Amino acid sequence: MDGGNSFKIRVGLGYDVHPFQEGRDLFLGGVKIPFQKGLKGHSDGDVLIHAIADALLGASALPDIGYFFPNDDKSMEGISSVVILKRVKDLLEEKGVNIINIDSIIIAEEPKILPFRDKIIKNLSSILEIPESSLNIKATTNEKLGFIGRGEGIAVFAVALVSFQ
Numbered sequence: 001m002d003g004g005n006s007f008k009i010r011v012g013l014g015y016d017v018h019p020f021q022e023g024r025d026l027f028l029g030g031v032k033i034p035f036q037k038g039l040k041g042h043s044d045g046d047v048l049i050h051a052i053a054d055a056l057l058g059a060s061a062l063p064d065i066g067y068f069f070p071n072d073d074k075s076m077e078g079i080s081s082v083v084i085l086k087r088v089k090d091l092l093e094e095k096g097v098n099i100i101n102i103d104s105i106i107i108a109e110e111p112k113i114l115p116f117r118d119k120i121i122k123n124l125s126s127i128l129e130i131p132e133s134s135l136n137i138k139a140t141t142n143e144k145l146g147f148i149g150r151g152e153g154i155a156v157f158a159v160a161l162v163s164f165q
């Protein structure tokens, strides 16, 4: 017996992809990235936040982002994905779930993500109230292969590790 002090850990996976759209701002991790187009979506199209949100929901055994934020809900149209992430944080707190770490990889031919990595990590760790060292953002091109390789959009994979009693 451990006196009830033991905790469990769980991993969650998130994936999302959004096509580019002219005339929109590009948001990744809640940070506006200077680029000639943004990402199409019912929300602001922040594909990084969506993948991270799904990884956190998955690790917490909760349904996915579309369950909590249906893409036919008019009140959600154009909303900042930061609102979505804050709500996900609240859902985790309600379940007594703590975030151990999040890792992610952004797959994009352009723009270059590395110059914005620190800013994105600072922003997301502050929203989630976790240490910056608990959040990682990486990027890769798709070596010009497929729709990502043709520069038609951005995809993101994220994993989250959480603990709970």
Ligand SMILES: Nc1ccn([C@@H]2O[C@H](COP(=O)(O)O)[C@@H](O)[C@H]2O)c(=O)n1
Residues within 6 Å of the ligand: 107, 108, 109, 110, 111, 112, 113, 114, 115, 139, 140, 141, 142, 143
């Ligand atoms: N959108 C991107 C893509 C890549 N990077 C950085 O460049 C490195 C090399 O990318 P490869 O796809 O050629 O392996 C990668 O490790 C990233 O550091 C980037 O910043 N933004």
Ligand SMILES: C[C@@]1(CO)OP(=O)(O)OP(=O)(O)OC[C@H]1O
Residues within 6 Å of the ligand: 016, 040, 041, 042, 043, 044, 045, 046, 050, 065, 066, 067, 069, 070, 071, 076, 077, 084
């Ligand atoms: C975020 C939501 C809701 O506004 O819409 P989108 O921005 O289209 O994003 P997606 O990742 O396709 O699905 C989740 C949606 O429910």
